[in-house]
Amino acid sequence: MQKEAAIREPLILGNKTYHDVTEDVCRPIxxxxxxxxxxxxxxxxxxxxxxxxxxxxLLGTGIGVWGLNxxxxxxxxxxxxxxxxxxxxxxxxxxxVLLLFRQKWRMAINRSxxxxxxxxxxxxxxFPLIHMGRLWxxxxxxxxxxxxxxxxVNFNSPLLWDVFAISTYLSVSLVFWYxxxxxxxxxxxxxxxxxxxxxxxxxxxxxxSGRAKHWNRFELVSLVLAGLATPLVFSVHSxxxxxxxxxxxxxxxxxIFPPYFVAGAVFSGFAMVQTLLLVMRKAMNLEAxxxxxxxxxxxxxxxxxxxxxxxxxxxxxxxxWYSGVEYEAYAFLNRATxxxxxxxxxxxxxxxxxPQLMWIRKLRRSLLFTFFISxxxxxxxxxxxxxxxxxxxxxxxxxxxxxxxxxxHIDIAVYIGTIGLFFVFFLLFARYFPVLALNEVKTILKGSxxxxxxxPDYHKHH
Amino acid sequence: MSDKVIYAMYGDDDVLKSSxxxxxxxxxxxxxxxxxxxxxxIDPIIGIKGTxxxxxxxxxGLTGLALATFGMYYFMVVxxxxxxxxxxxxxxxxxxxxFIPVSFxxxxxxxxxxxxxxxxxxxxxLPGMPAQNPDPRTxxxxxxxxIRLSENHGVTEDKLDELLKDTGFVExxxxxxx
Numbered sequence: 001m002q003k004e005a006a007i008r009e010p011l012i013l014g015n016k017t018y019h020d021v022t023e024d025v026c027r028p029i030x031x032x033x034x035x036x037x038x039x040x041x042x043x044x045x046x047x048x049x050x051x052x053x054x055x056x057x058l059l060g061t062g063i064g065v066w067g068l069n070x071x072x073x074x075x076x077x078x079x080x081x082x083x084x085x086x087x088x089x090x091x092x093x094x095x096x097v098l099l100l101f102r103q104k105w106r107m108a109i110n111r112s113x114x115x116x117x118x119x120x121x122x123x124x125x126x127f128p129l130i131h132m133g134r135l136w137x138x139x140x141x142x143x144x145x146x147x148x149x150x151x152x153v154n155f156n157s158p159l160l161w162d163v164f165a166i167s168t169y170l171s172v173s174l175v176f177w178y179x180x181x182x183x184x185x186x187x188x189x190x191x192x193x194x195x196x197x198x199x200x201x202x203x204x205x206x207x208x209s210g211r212a213k214h215w216n217r218f219e220l221v222s223l224v225l226a227g228l229a230t231p232l233v234f235s236v237h238s239x240x241x242x243x244x245x246x247x248x249x250x251x252x253x254x255x256i257f258p259p260y261f262v263a264g265a266v267f268s269g270f271a272m273v274q275t276l277l278l279v280m281r282k283a284m285n286l287e288a289x290x291x292x293x294x295x296x297x298x299x300x301x302x303x304x305x306x307x308x309x310x311x312x313x314x315x316x317x318x319x320x321w322y323s324g325v326e327y328e329a330y331a332f333l334n335r336a337t338x339x340x341x342x343x344x345x346x347x348x349x350x351x352x353x354x355p356q357l358m359w360i361r362k363l364r365r366s367l368l369f370t371f372f373i374s375x376x377x378x379x380x381x382x383x384x385x386x387x388x389x390x391x392x393x394x395x396x397x398x399x400x401x402x403x404x405x406x407x408x409h410i411d412i413a414v415y416i417g418t419i420g421l422f423f424v425f426f427l428l429f430a431r432y433f434p435v436l437a438l439n440e441v442k443t444i445l446k447g448s449x450x451x452x453x454x455x456p457d458y459h460k461h462h
Numbered sequence: 463m464s465d466k467v468i469y470a471m472y473g474d475d476d477v478l479k480s481s482x483x484x485x486x487x488x489x490x491x492x493x494x495x496x497x498x499x500x501x502x503x504i505d506p507i508i509g510i511k512g513t514x515x516x517x518x519x520x521x522x523g524l525t526g527l528a529l530a531t532f533g534m535y536y537f538m539v540v541x542x543x544x545x546x547x548x549x550x551x552x553x554x555x556x557x558x559x560x561f562i563p564v565s566f567x568x569x570x571x572x573x574x575x576x577x578x579x580x581x582x583x584x585x586x587x588l589p590g591m592p593a594q595n596p597d598p599r600t601x602x603x604x605x606x607x608x609i610r611l612s613e614n615h616g617v618t619e620d621k622l623d624e625l626l627k628d629t630g631f632v633e634x635x636x637x638x639x640x
Contacts, residue, residue: 017603018498018602018603019602019603022498022602022603143533143537150541150542151542152537152538152541152542152544153537154544154546155534155537155538155560155561155564156538156544156546156551156557156560158563160564161563161564161567164563164564164567164568164571165563165567167571168567168568168570168571171571171574171575172570172571172574172575175574175575175578176574179578179581182587183498183499183601186593186595186601187498187601187602189593189601190593190595190598190599190600190601190602191598191602202590202592202593203589203590204589205587205593206582206587206588206589206590206591207586207587207588207590207591207592207593207594208585208587208593208594208595208601209496209587209593209594209595210496210497210498210595210600210601211494211495211496211594212494212495212496212497212501212504212505212508212510213494213510213513214585214587215497215499215500215501216500216505216510216512216513217513217515217581217584217585218500218581219500220512220513220515220516221515221577221578221581224515224516224519224573224577225574225577225578228519228523228570228573228574229570229574231566231570232567232570235563235566235567239563239567242563439498439499439601440499442498442499442603443499443500443502446476
């Protein structure tokens with residue numbers, strides 16, 4: 001058992017035993033869902049189905065139904081894609097990077113954060129697929145032998161790197177998540193009374209036994225997967241940023257993009273984790289496991305990554321002037337003062353100013369304030385992508401071709417629809433899956449549990 | 463051949479650990495320990511060697527890297543020199559920078575999935591397998607030590623009972639298995 005300094009706040013509040021941890025996490029799964037769950041699920045499902053309908057209409061009609069024009073060939077679709085991929089960065093960061101750094105507070109939040117990641121990447125993946133217009137030939141992005149002669153995909157293109165990055169990220173995150181879920185499914189399996197539930201969780205738990213040798217392998221596999229996933233997290237959003245950075249469009253052609261995008265992704269991902277967890281901990285009575293200290297830690301991450309993002313914005317502005325390239329300078333001047341000034345200043349307010357408020361201890365420990373800021377950051381990060389993408393191309397080299405982007409209702413419906421689908425997935429997860437890595441939490445109970453830390457024996461026998 | 467198995471159940475990981483230490487120092491071979499979470503430090507006591515899955519992951523990663531390198535070399539340099547902006551891919555070395563992202567991703571893909579599949583196969587944990595733990599409580603808050611008499615020729619059953627008596631178990635179960 002690992003001891004920690006008395007001054008550290010306990011990570012598990014109250015007087016919990018191993019059995020209590022099991023009870024607290026399994027109770028919401030075994031009992032009846034509250035009425036609120038059905039209401040939220042119904043809303044999410046309706047919104048999601050509306051999105052699916054819009055996608056079907058889009059596929060049937062063609063991408064002309066989007067508000068694109070000759071000048072603005074990329075707008076909402078790629079904005080939504082980058083937004084969702086960015087949100088999908090927190091989960092694996094929490095479970096992989098924080099595992100390598102031995103941050104124990106990750107254990108209470110990694111499961112749901114990773115679920116969120118996977119669902120967010122699902123949603124992200126929808127956009128590049130549907131923008132092909134002909135979804136059924138989507139497999140052409142893979143280097144498959146074909147009947148077109150020697151026609152291969154272009155490995156020099158960042159868009160193809162994206163295919164590899166996103167699919168690797170999605171599948172590796174899924175495997176990482178599932179390997180952690182197996183022992184917890186076994187716990188639910190061994191408690192299940194109803195035959196259907198027993199059967200389902202038996203299938204899901206793969207016959208997990210909890211043998212010492214298996215746990216030994218489990219820990220190594222988690223560690224190695226974390227080691228593999230850590231550079232993966234950084235590579236994915238770097239590669240997403242290459243979609244823009246390797247182009248020659250002023251405003252996109254920026255070497256600062258990879259680190260700036262990664263920081264932004266972590267920033268928005270943590271904001272989404274806060275939005276979801278602050279509601280979930282309350283709804284599922286998990287306040288003893290996910291409490292103010294966890295929220296504060298996450299707020300510190302938001303503050304740090306928000307500051308990196310803010311620095312990147314200002315660096316970008318400075319370099320656009322310092323480069324001496326008038327097109328480059330104009331792209332940025334146009335962002336701040338052109339017709340899209342409102343989008344630019346929304347982004348600046350949401351992403352640069354709001355995280356700085358987290359320096360104040362009282363604010364970063366306030367759950368209500370955190371919830372508010374997390375929504376603000378989510379909005380701000382959507383605007384960031386919109387600003388980068390649309391304002392950089394809406395006024396190109398020929399003033400006669402200058403244009404504005406007006407989203408069509410299909411643009412909006414597909415976006416809102418993915419939010420609905422995301423919540424459908426997340427609500428199903430919260431209903432049927434162990435939302436806390438309950439068996440991992442048990443390993444820190446004696447070291448970081450409140451009742452253990454406060455007992456007189458804690459600081460004996462080192 | 464029938465075999466007698468003793469299951470000693472404990473309510474705490476540290477109690478099980480000190481009990482295992484005592485038994486092992488008296489020459490008892492502990493066949494297995496079932497626990498709801500990894501008990502740190504139990505492996506050397508009951509003689510479990512470290513897993514070599516890490517080496518496997520490295521080999522899978524190397525395979526992925528080799529496949530990606532060969533694939534891109536073949537697609538982009540040998541079969542069809544794609545001409546982009548008047549710059550065809552004459553050699554792999556000239557274009558290697560553009561191939562790094564995919565090489566990296568494919569290495570990670572193969573290492574992670576290769577290791578995960580090997581892990582599941584080694585553990586015999588696959589979809590639909592029946593539960594293998596001796597008691598459903600071992601996935602909640604109980605820790606079970608399994609001792610097989612067939613693996614303990616030097617120690618009699620009475621001696622085992624004697625040794626286990628004061629180790630603080632909550633339940634002791636004996637089973638004859640075929």
